[in-house]
Amino acid sequence: MPSVGRRVPRKEGAAKVTGAARYVDDISFPGMLHGTTVRSTVPRGEILSIRHAFDTSGFTIADYRDIPGRNVVALIEEDQPCLAERRIRHAAEPILLLAHEEKEKLLAAKVEIEYRPQEPVYDPARSEKTFKEIRIEKGELDRGFREADLVVEGEYRVGLQEQLYIETNGVIAVPENGGVTLYGSMQCPYYVHKALKVLLGMPGEKVRVIQTETGGGFGGKEEYPSMIAGHAAILALKAGRPVKIIYDRVEDMLATTKRHPGVIRHRTGVTKDGRLTAIDIDVLLDAGAYVTLSPVVLSRGILHATGPYRCGQVRVRGRVTMTNTPPNGAFRGFGAPQTQFAAEVHMERIAEALRMDPVRLREINALRPGDTTATGQKLGKDASALKVLREAVRRTGFRKRRRQLAGSDRGIGLALFFHGSGFTGGGEVRLASKAALELTERGARILVASTEIGQGTRTMHAQIVADTLGIPFDAVEVSEADTARVPDSGPTVASRTCMVVGKILENCASEMKKKLGKMSRKQYLAKHGPLIITKEYERPSEMVWSDETYRGDAYGAYGWGCDVAEVERDPDTYEIRPVRVTAVQDIGRAIHPVLAAGQIEGGTAQGVGYALLEEVVMRDGRMANAQLTNYIIPTTMDTPALDTVILEYPYEHGPFGAKGVGEMPIDGPAPAIVNAIRHLGLDVREIPATPEKVMAAPDLARAESR
Amino acid sequence: MKFSLNGKTVDVRAHPMKRLLDVLREECGLTGTKEGCGEGECGACTVLLDGEPVNSCLVPFAQVRGVTVKTIEGMNGKHALQEAFVTEGGAQCGICTPGMILAAAALPKNASLDEVRVGLAGNLCRCTGYEGIYRAIRKARRA
Numbered sequence: 001m002p003s004v005g006r007r008v009p010r011k012e013g014a015a016k017v018t019g020a021a022r023y024v025d026d027i028s029f030p031g032m033l034h035g036t037t038v039r040s041t042v043p044r045g046e047i048l049s050i051r052h053a054f055d056t057s058g059f060t061i062a063d064y065r066d067i068p069g070r071n072v073v074a075l076i077e078e079d080q081p082c083l084a085e086r087r088i089r090h091a092a093e094p095i096l097l098l099a100h101e102e103k104e105k106l107l108a109a110k111v112e113i114e115y116r117p118q119e120p121v122y123d124p125a126r127s128e129k130t131f132k133e134i135r136i137e138k139g140e141l142d143r144g145f146r147e148a149d150l151v152v153e154g155e156y157r158v159g160l161q162e163q164l165y166i167e168t169n170g171v172i173a174v175p176e177n178g179g180v181t182l183y184g185s186m187q188c189p190y191y192v193h194k195a196l197k198v199l200l201g202m203p204g205e206k207v208r209v210i211q212t213e214t215g216g217g218f219g220g221k222e223e224y225p226s227m228i229a230g231h232a233a234i235l236a237l238k239a240g241r242p243v244k245i246i247y248d249r250v251e252d253m254l255a256t257t258k259r260h261p262g263v264i265r266h267r268t269g270v271t272k273d274g275r276l277t278a279i280d281i282d283v284l285l286d287a288g289a290y291v292t293l294s295p296v297v298l299s300r301g302i303l304h305a306t307g308p309y310r311c312g313q314v315r316v317r318g319r320v321t322m323t324n325t326p327p328n329g330a331f332r333g334f335g336a337p338q339t340q341f342a343a344e345v346h347m348e349r350i351a352e353a354l355r356m357d358p359v360r361l362r363e364i365n366a367l368r369p370g371d372t373t374a375t376g377q378k379l380g381k382d383a384s385a386l387k388v389l390r391e392a393v394r395r396t397g398f399r400k401r402r403r404q405l406a407g408s409d410r411g412i413g414l415a416l417f418f419h420g421s422g423f424t425g426g427g428e429v430r431l432a433s434k435a436a437l438e439l440t441e442r443g444a445r446i447l448v449a450s451t452e453i454g455q456g457t458r459t460m461h462a463q464i465v466a467d468t469l470g471i472p473f474d475a476v477e478v479s480e481a482d483t484a485r486v487p488d489s490g491p492t493v494a495s496r497t498c499m500v501v502g503k504i505l506e507n508c509a510s511e512m513k514k515k516l517g518k519m520s521r522k523q524y525l526a527k528h529g530p531l532i533i534t535k536e537y538e539r540p541s542e543m544v545w546s547d548e549t550y551r552g553d554a555y556g557a558y559g560w561g562c563d564v565a566e567v568e569r570d571p572d573t574y575e576i577r578p579v580r581v582t583a584v585q586d587i588g589r590a591i592h593p594v595l596a597a598g599q600i601e602g603g604t605a606q607g608v609g610y611a612l613l614e615e616v617v618m619r620d621g622r623m624a625n626a627q628l629t630n631y632i633i634p635t636t637m638d639t640p641a642l643d644t645v646i647l648e649y650p651y652e653h654g655p656f657g658a659k660g661v662g663e664m665p666i667d668g669p670a671p672a673i674v675n676a677i678r679h680l681g682l683d684v685r686e687i688p689a690t691p692e693k694v695m696a697a698p699d700l701a702r703a704e705s706r
Numbered sequence: 707m708k709f710s711l712n713g714k715t716v717d718v719r720a721h722p723m724k725r726l727l728d729v730l731r732e733e734c735g736l737t738g739t740k741e742g743c744g745e746g747e748c749g750a751c752t753v754l755l756d757g758e759p760v761n762s763c764l765v766p767f768a769q770v771r772g773v774t775v776k777t778i779e780g781m782n783g784k785h786a787l788q789e790a791f792v793t794e795g796g797a798q799c800g801i802c803t804p805g806m807i808l809a810a811a812a813l814p815k816n817a818s819l820d821e822v823r824v825g826l827a828g829n830l831c832r833c834t835g836y837e838g839i840y841r842a843i844r845k846a847r848r849a
Contacts, residue, residue, distance in 0.1 A: 013792030016800030017807060019738015019778035026737035164832055166742040166750055167801040215740070215801025216832050249743040454799030454833045598795040598838050605835030628747035628830070635830060636823040642837050 003463040003473040004656050007594045011458040011478060012213070024170040024185045024212040029242035032172070033060065035235045036106045036245065038096035039255060040088045041113070043120040043324040043621030047086050050096065053110040060099040060239040067234060069201025073226050074194055077131075080290035080327070082199055082230040088115065090289035090326045091622040092255040094227070099235045099243050120324035120621050124286035125263070127321035131287050132295035134302055136316040136374050136550045144278025144313025148269025152350045156266070156342035157686040158670075160616035161259035161609075162623075163331050164633050167215020169256060170246035171225060173232035179206025180233045186225035187217045187451050188491035193483045195226035196233060211481040217453040218606070219330030222493050223292055224256045253626035257329030258616060260285040260297055260320070264305070264342035269313075274356050274364045276311040279374075283318035283339055288327035294320045297328075299424050301335025303554045304667075306374050307343030308385045308418040309365040314374040325621050330493060332603060333666045336419055337610065344415040344671030345685060348678055352700070358675070359393050362416050377553045382649040382659070384560045384586040389416050391645060392562035392584040401566070402679065409571055410579070413675025414564045417667040420555030421651075421660025422496040425545040428556070432536055433490035435501055437465060437508035439531040441521055443475025444512065446505060447532070449489040450497045451481050455662055456595035457497055463591050464502045464655045468509035487534055495660025498591060499557065500537060502655040508533045540653045557651040557659045561585040563604070563668030565640075567676040574691040576677060578608050578640035581669055586647040588659035593646070596661050600644045603665025609634045611670035615688045709770045711736075712780030722768035727751045729767045730777060738778035738804045742830070749829030752805030753777050759809045761828070778804035786849035787811055787842065794845050795838030802831045810843050 015021035040047075052061070064071050064083040071085065072078040084095045095113065100106050121127055145151065171184035179202055186192060189209040196207045209229070214221060228245055236243040247255070262285040269278035283302055287294040302318035351358040366385035372378050392414060393399065401412050422428050436447035444465055452458045462476040469476075479485055489501045511533050516524055524531065545552035564582040569575070583604050590596035613632045617624040625631045632638075650657025670687050677684045682697040708717050711734065720729045730736045730753070739762055742750030746761040753762045754776040781788060787807050790796065797803040806829045813825045822843060823836075831839060 007793065009792050010797075012800070013797060014783070014788075016797045016803050017778075017788040017791045018781070018783045019736070019804045021800050022737070023740070023801065025741070026731075165799070165801075166748055166830060166832055167740070167799070168742075214799065216799040218832070249745070456798070594793070594795040594838070598798055598834055601795075601835035601837040602798065602833045603835075606832070627745065628743040629745060633830060633832060634835075635828075636826045636836050639836050642835050644837070 002467045004467045004591050005593065007592065008459065008463060008473045010456055011462060012452060021213045023167055023215055024172060024183060025246050027172060027183060027212065029172065029174055032242040032244055033099040033101055033239055034103050034106055035097060035099040035232055035243045037094045037231055038098065038111045040084065040091055040093040040095055042088055042115045042117050043091045045088050045115040045117040047084065047088065047095065048114040048116055051112040053112050054108065058100055059109065060235055062097040062234045062238050066238050067199060069199050072198060073230060074198040075223055075292060076295060077291040080292065082227065090324050092326055094231065097231050097235050099239055122323050122325065122621060124284055124321045124323055127323055129322040131291050131320050131322060132298050133319045134298055134550060136302055136314065138374050138376060139313035141278055141280060141313050141315045145269045147277040149272040150353060151267060151269050152353050153267045154346050154349055154685060156264045156345055158262050158338045158341055159688055160261045161331060161614050162253055162616060162631060163218040163220030165216030165218060165220055168247045168249055168252040169221065169224060169228055171228045171232045172242060172244040173229065173236035174242040175236045175240060180236060181208040181210065182229045182233065183210050183212050184225055184229055185214045185221055186211050187221045187453055187493060189481050189483050190449050190488045191223060191491060192226050192229045196229060199230045200233060209483045211451045214451060214453045218332045219334065219493065220256060222330035222491060224329065249628060250626050253631065254623055255326060257292065257327055259331035260287065260328040260338065262286065262338045264339055266342060266346040268346065268350060270350055270354065274354055274361045276309060276365050278313040279306050279311045281305045281316045283316065285320040286323050286328065287320045288323060288325045290327045292327045292329045296424065297335040301339045303375065303420060303424065304336040305339040305343060307340055307347060308367045308416055308560065310367050310371045316374060325618060332606065333663045334494065337667050337670065340417045340667045341670045341687060344417065345674050348675045358414065359398060362389055366416060373554065375554045376551050382557065382588065382651055384647060384649040385416060385418065387647060387649065388560045388562040388584045388586055391647065392564050392582055395645065396564040396582050398564055409569045410566060411676040411679030412564065412566045413672050413679050414562060415668045415671035415675060416562050418558045418560050419495065419660065419664035419667055421499045421557050421559060422555055423494050425554055426547055428500060428537055429539050431490040433501060433504060434487035434534055434536050435489050435504040435508060436487050436532055436534040437505060437512055439512060439521055439525060441525065443471045444469060446476065446478045447486045448501055448505065449481050449486050450501045451492040453492065455599060456592060457492065460498055460591045460595060461502060461505055464506050465509045468506050469513055495662045495664065498658050499654045499660050502658060503653065504535050504537055506655040507535045556653060557588065559585060559587050559659045559661065559664045561664050561668050563672040565669065565672035565676045567673055569680055574695040576612055576689060576694055578612065578673060580641045580643065581608065581672065582643040583665060583668065584645040584647065585664060586649050587661040588651045588654050589648050589657035590646050591656060591658055596646060597644050599661045600665045601642050604642055604669050605634050605639050607666040607669025608639060608673065610666065611673040611687050612689055613638060615690055707771050709772060710774040712776055720767050722766060724767045725763050726765040726767055726770060727762040730762060736777050736779050740801050740804060742801065749809060750802050750805045752808050752829060754808050754812060757812065759812045778807060781807065786846035790842040790846040790849065794841040795834065796842030798833035802829060805829055806831060806839060
């Protein structure tokens with residue numbers, strides 16, 4: 001029986017519900033030491049002196065001089081040291097490493113560091129350094145504004161957001177065979193592999209990276225594990241013993257990456273009957289102190305900045321600049337939630353300015369099959385913006401409900417959005433990801449570096465392989481993500497694990513089936529010996545993209561979504577309580593309906609937190625609320641009823657028609673909720689929309705008549 | 707110190723102020739109980755003490771003398787909640803799952819959705835938006 005589209009039991013399900021699943025902190029090795037990181041207490045300055053104010057016997061102590069290779073965390077740029085040498089560019093920057101057999105001894109170890117402080121920069125608009133600038137241009141902007149009857153302008157602000165996986169970051173480094181093996185909680189074993197080869201000055205075969213069961217990532221375990229793995233490896237090599245570093249929650253929140261905050265300005269020309277004639281957008285993101293993934297976050301941000309709308313005249317200018325705060329990085333959505341928040345609240349304000357039904361305005365301008373995006377990408381017949389919009393409106397009785405609620409303490413709003421699946425532009429070509437399939441007597445074994453971090457990677461990949469080979473789901477097993485055993489399938493990010501890596505596996509399985517012909521697996525193995533089929537990503541021939549001009553096919557495919565949010569205002573506390581969110585999303589094909597719905601439900605809940613609750617308070621360049629007590633993520637009491645609808649408009653190059661699903665759900669809730677707050681008559685343009693901000697928000701009628 | 711752990715009487719030696727969470731994980735080798743925050747906010751370390759869900763990161767070992775402790779390892783693997791958490795999408799990354807299942811097991815049999823929400827309010831899940839967890843609890847009840 002085919003397994004695609006069915007609710008087969010997830011591969012590691014039993015281990016996760018019995019406590020048998022082994023996360024990194026559940027593992028130990030004989031002679032293992034515990035490691036910790038001594039970090040800067042100033043946001044900017046120079047280290048003058050370091051003094052060990054404790055009895056150092058039994059400790060392994062390491063600093064930058066113990067790094068065998070180059071002192072960088074190799075990623076896009078090599079600007080970030082693994083351990084600070086003299087200059088400090090942000091608070092909580094790693095300086096010194098300590099290891100000891102007993103955790104209590106580590107906690108008691110006091111290190112005194114003297115600094116010469118320098119004036120920090122916290123405002124990204126006043127930064128001395130721009131890490132990346134990107135521009136998209138289409139048509140003649142001036143002509144578009146001349147055709148407009150009305151120009152609507154606005155500035156929108158989005159805050160930092162913490163990924164808050166429930167399992168904190170952690171890595172164990174084990175020195176062995178003249179090299180080092182790393183076990184850790186991570187999304188991208190080959191990122192760690194690449195970074196450690198440079199840091200340790202070792203050839204690839206001396207560095208082995210094994211992902212342990214991972215308790216959530218959401219982007220937060222995309223790039224940062226390279227830093228922790230580096231620290232654990234430095235200590236382990238110096239001590240000659242295994243070293244485990246597990247962050248506690250405070251350290252994890254203080255030191256690791258967050259979603260980039262930003263300021264997005266829109267200036268839009270529109271005709272009286274609601275047609276967009278010109279879109280001019282300026283995006284500013286705050287990178288924090290080092291480049292990390294910021295250029296790519298900016299790229300995805302500006303590629304989604306117009307929202308899913310057609311317009312002949314577009315200019316999008318984006319830049320990401322340095323500030324003296326811990327580096328921001330990957331978080332589900334990766335720039336798109338920031339810019340689409342602005343786009344959809346701005347769209348609402350255009351409807352308000354035109355006194356037009358917000359659904360009608362979106363219907364007029366939504367991208368349709370055959371339309372071109374801001375980069376000139378011609379959309380295929382799966383471009384389903386109108387379909388998701390109409391289904392969300394129908395299902396919620398949106399227009400009627402909006403009239404019913406007018407003037408009450410409840411409001412309803414919507415957001416239309418899209419999300420590109422896979423890496424940006426030529427990224428997939430450069431990655432050249434590989435996947436492999438090994439023939440076994442029972443069926444097949446999947447060999448990929450894609451990680452299971454909760455989303456169901458192993459299960460979904462096994463379904464694709466099982467159906468392509470025509471064998472039962474249970475006959476497909478999945479190897480652990482171990483760089484000594486699996487090829488580099490690229491990172492587990494960017495909504496690419498199903499659409500891109502799943503497709504390569506489908507190709508492997510097709511070839512395996514051909515090779516087997518009429519032979520049984522046993523016969524084949526007896527006659528020819530082991531069979532492993534390795535395939536690489538193949539660019540669909542019609543896909544053309546230029547990184548220089550930002551013209552062409554930015555993504556292989558897009559998912560499309562529409563969220564409707566109903567909220568209630570507490571008239572005394574100004575708290576906004578989300579009552580219900582309806583999420584209608586086209587993902588091409590749901591390989592596993594329960595897992596796919598789980599992505600939409602979970603992403604939507606994170607989006608609700610982004611909209612209303614999750615406020616990172618920065619004070620003197622440090623997160624002041626780095627605790628679960630006062631950084632609030634949605635509990636059962638804060639999460640609204642979630643109504644999820646999956647639509648399937650297949651992508652011809654996706655496995656079984658699948659497009660990406662992981663990130664898109666977080667694009668919609670924030671603008672839908674803020675638009676519902678606007679329906680209450682409050683002019684909110686910034687998230688998180690905390691009670692303080694809602695209380696301070698001007699009355700809509702007055703604000704818009706200024 | 708003697709107490710009942712997953713149906714068996716055990717005698718465990720550890721510092722009386724050591725967190726129950728650490729005693730379970732280190733002295734007893736039961737790593738199914740997870741640490742998420744260490745301050746009683748996330749519920750990943752939930753265990754049942756005499757049938758009541760508690761955050762084991764906030765319980766000093768001294769308090770379990772003569773008490774019945776149940777961890778995820780004591781749920782035998784075939785509990786209706788465990789099966790339903792797999793099939794209904796109640797477990798994604800799995801790190802909150804042991805605590806969540808124990809908290810769910812302590813809910814009254816006929817709890818309404820609102821009562822379930824209140825009962826699980828101390829258990830954070832970042833993956834599911836809780837919908838899969840509610841589905842699992844509903845399904846387990848029908849089993």
